[in-house]
Amino acid sequence: MPVMRFRLELPAESYRRYYQGLASMVQVRTLDGQNLRFPANVLRPWLGHAGISGLFEIEFDENRRFVSLQRLSA
Numbered sequence: 001m002p003v004m005r006f007r008l009e010l011p012a013e014s015y016r017r018y019y020q021g022l023a024s025m026v027q028v029r030t031l032d033g034q035n036l037r038f039p040a041n042v043l044r045p046w047l048g049h050a051g052i053s054g055l056f057e058i059e060f061d062e063n064r065r066f067v068s069l070q071r072l073s074a
Contacts, residue, residue: 001067003059004030008043011051015043042069 006028017023018040027037038058046052054074059067 001059001061002064003057004032004034004036005055005057005072006030006036007055009051009053010043012047012049013051015040015047015051038066038069042066046071 008026008028010026018026024040025037026040026043027035030036036058042058043052046054055072056069057072058069061067
């Protein structure tokens with residue numbers, strides 16, 4: 001299955017937009033330079049008081065549907 005890696009630094013104030021329903025998708029640039037969009041709710045397990053940060057790996061199925069997300073480092 002395809003995987004992509006990306007770094008994310010998202011302050012808690014910015015993530016609040018997703019909680020308020022003002023945004024539902026997160027857009028990042030992967031380590032190899034591709035643009036990637038995925039549902040914001042998959043980041044909730046890593047949300048802390050300061051927001052979300054770290055190196056992540058996201059996995060998709062053959063139809064490019066979300067399968068899993070792992071934080072590789074903080």
